[in-house]
Amino acid sequence: MQTLDTFDWIAISIYFLVLLGIALWVIRKKENNTEDYFLAGRNVGWFVVGASIFASNIGSEHVVGLAGAGAGDRLPMLIYEIQAWIVLILGWVFLPFYARAGVFTMPEFLEKRFDARARWILSVFSIVAYVLTKISVTIYAGGVVVSALLGIDFWTGAIATVVLTGIYTVLGGMRAVVYTETLQAIILVIGAAALTFIGLDHVGGWESMKETVTPEYLNMWRSASDPDFPWPSLLIASTITGIWYWCTDQYIVQRALTAKNIKEGRRGTIFGALLKLFPVFLFLIPGVIALTLKMRGELHWDSPDEAFPVLMSNLLPSGLRGLVAAGLLAALMSSLASVFNSCSTLFTVDIYKKLRPNAPEKKLVRTGQIATVIVVIIGIIWIPIMANISGVLYEYLQSVQSYIAPPITAVFLLGIFHKRINSQGAFVTMVVGFIVGALRIVLELVKDSLDPGSFWFLLGNMNFLSFASWFFLFCIILIVVVSYATPAPSDEKLKNLTYATISDEERKKNKSSYNWKDIAISVIIIAIVAYVMIWFNGK
Template sequence: MQLLDWIVIALFFVALVGIIVWVMRQKQNNAADYFLGGKDATWIAIGASIFASNIGSEHLIGLAGAGASSGMAMAHWEIQGWMILILGWVFVPFYSRSMVYTMPEFLEKRYNSQSRTILSMISLISYVLTKVAVTVYAGGLVFQQVFGIDTLWGIDFFWIAAIGLVLITAVYTIVGGMKSVLYTSVLQTPILLLGSLIILVLGLKALGGWDQMMSICSQVVVNDHGDTMTNLIRDNRDPNFPWLGALVGSAVIGFWYWCTDQFIVQRVLSGKNEKEARRGTIFGAYLKLLPVFLFLIPGMIAFALHTNSLTNGGEGFLPMLANGNVNSDAAFPTLVAKLLPAGIKGLIVCGILAALMSSLASLFNSSAALFTIDFYQRYKPNTDPKKLVRIGQAATVVIVALGVLWIPVMRSVGDVLYAYLQDVQSVLAPGIAAAFLMGILWKRASAQGGMWGLIAGLVIGVTRLCAKIYYSNTAIMPGDQNWFKYLFYDVNWLFFCGWMLVFCLLVVVVVSYCTKAPDPEKIRGLVLGTSTPEQRMATRQSWNAWDVINTVIILGITAAFYIYFW
């Protein structure tokens, strides 16, 4: 890092502080102002926030690491702009009519209060133990690599970077609420895109071009069935990414994340109307087409540079782990450290900061909203609106503290963070996805049906996670095979995710037919086929040819991507 780099970083923080000061001067007297930014966000702010909130250290480290270790295999999870379109076209009208602040609150309106409590608990726990902790962990790791500092003032620089990142982000999230998340995203998103694009271009230039990368990676066989690093669709016998499992599993996880998770949907709920919310999802879908090229492809470039270096008698491009394996998760920061000139490196660091801070800010605000709206306000409904804001700020402080306390555990996470996250999410998603799918698409889904679908997903998911922890740390003898081990440990994680969704859907259906049907008035406007003529008219007037054309373009690009990397 040279002087020019530090000047660029300083200018970035001056702009960030300016936005936060402006946000602080806006009135935030109630929960709608603080958690949803006053519900007046435009499509640009919504789309930018969706993208910036999604892009965190699991992409800067994890996705690039996945590209360096397994090639295109994880691209299924990233080329999912089409899934955000489902949020905008199908779910936005129902969410907007419900006038809710949180997804658990929506489940209470559709099902019952128990469903709301269950989803709130699952969401809060998963945020602290996965998203917050992993983002902070990887943030500390990436800055340790980029700055090349092991210790500072006698303290491991990892901890200084990780905790500093948390504190800075927590301050502006606590002070500014959702508006600070939305409007800092407008600054952070273009910086992140520009910085990552520079990495891609300089990486390809150093390697010798796109064809050179494809040539090197296509020669690396990744399984016993002839698939290479450049194959997106792999043999169904592949132990890690069978094509059918990857398509189904990524869709289940994607639906849960993009259409039902508070972390993402809260940005849509902040829109001033259905039109702005839908167009925000279309803009976000366009942006979501980029991470494969901005993060995963650079990981493959780093792998190709490493291979070239070894072939020519060098020491390799990527650092090595203590066990002798290549440190794939160091791909992106290594590209930053080795390829970028002064000034540009500072811009990239700003982009990394933008991704980490925006992702953390969204997590903090969403978690605070869940606690305040779904727990505190439910039991103290007459609380002064200004006090609710203060409760939300206090909840954010607690969530920050819990995330930091969990970091020591996260430092034992495996080599590829992105794969770890998707594995955990594959057992969290099916039960929630089933409850929302049946709740919005099927009028007969009862309160008990939705609730037991959630419970079934939670029980099966926890069982699978516990089985993985137990069998991964236990010596397994040839005669130790049994149905429980096969079902909850041996079955491929993607196929397990798909079958788990089917089971949870069946639970919702069976229990619904065995219990009382919901009152038609209770679900009016919340389920497909129950909207009033006025509601349908409002939805129809919220879109035009512009929305349809851009939707078709996004779907076409997605199809072209699958065809090219088939």
């Protein structure tokens, strides 16, 4: 590892001064009410919405974890990164329903579609999910990055970054998050693109790299009997997780809800989907480059998760290395800032405001700030347990999301597409889903002490992709059976909340919110996704 020099530190300092300037400008402009704090006053344009969606998604856990997947024989995991077409589903299918309902949060939407019980469960479910999949993972990845770049202790680096991010998120709210994320997205793309081009040049081009790692290594489609990544389960599970993450998760949807109107929000999701095509080439390929150099004896790292920072520090020239280091720190801060704000929104709007309906606006904002601090502390405590679930960070992230996503995806999809689904069906599915998901995590942690012939061992040891696929089917059957066994909801309650109950006026309004350009760009994005999926077939 090469340490950062004077030019690198100048680049990092300039970057953070600009970031601080944006945050201060936002803090001076903001109003002290919940709509401004949590949704940036619902007044954001498509470019900022799209950049914010991308930057929220691409955190240092992707930079570290996705490069680690590329360096550690986990190439099939790349399917989670090329599911850009699912971001389009948010804009074209889900967003109009959320906007018509006028909601701040996803649990609030479930209350309108079903009842208050669904809201409570999703609020708690989401906060637990953030601790397991976002906060602890991002802090861990940040610790890896910061300790590798600055040569300091892992925990010192991780906690220092958390504190710095927490300060500007707590003070600036959602507006500070979306505007600083726009800058972070630009820096991250420029830095990672430079590393990819320089790295490919260093290994002698794509064909030379392919020769070293062998073409089979670059095949994301393994046989249906593969113990780690059977392709049918991989395709199904990644789609289920994708719909949960991109279309129903507060963390991402909150960005689209900050838009001025449906038109801007939809265009923001289209732009976000376009940006989402980059990570495969920006983060996964550097991991494969790092592996190529290791196999040739030109680079050394102990864990695949170290591949990106080690490659960066050895290949990039002075100054540019500092800029990419700033981009990596930005990615960490961006992810943390987003999840901090989403947690505070969920807790304040969906839990605290329900218990204290007459609380003043200032009190609600203060409560959101306190909730953020508590959730971060719990996330830090969870980090040591993460290591027992999976060796590669990115695989841990996707496996835990596979246990959380199926019940929520089932409830949202059927809730919008099938008007006969009722509150009882949603309630039972989410409660049972929460229990089954938690049980799977516990069984995975203790499976070595279980009898190999028992049902519990089978449940804890089943491939996580196959588990997610069967679990989703179980949730679909459960919600349908319970809904049909109990009374149907009234059409009046469902007005504009399902496809079958949209008024003619709303249909016309929705039709006027897009044009042929929006459709054409969406089709091009889907075609590129299909091409990339075919391209990575090991030939």
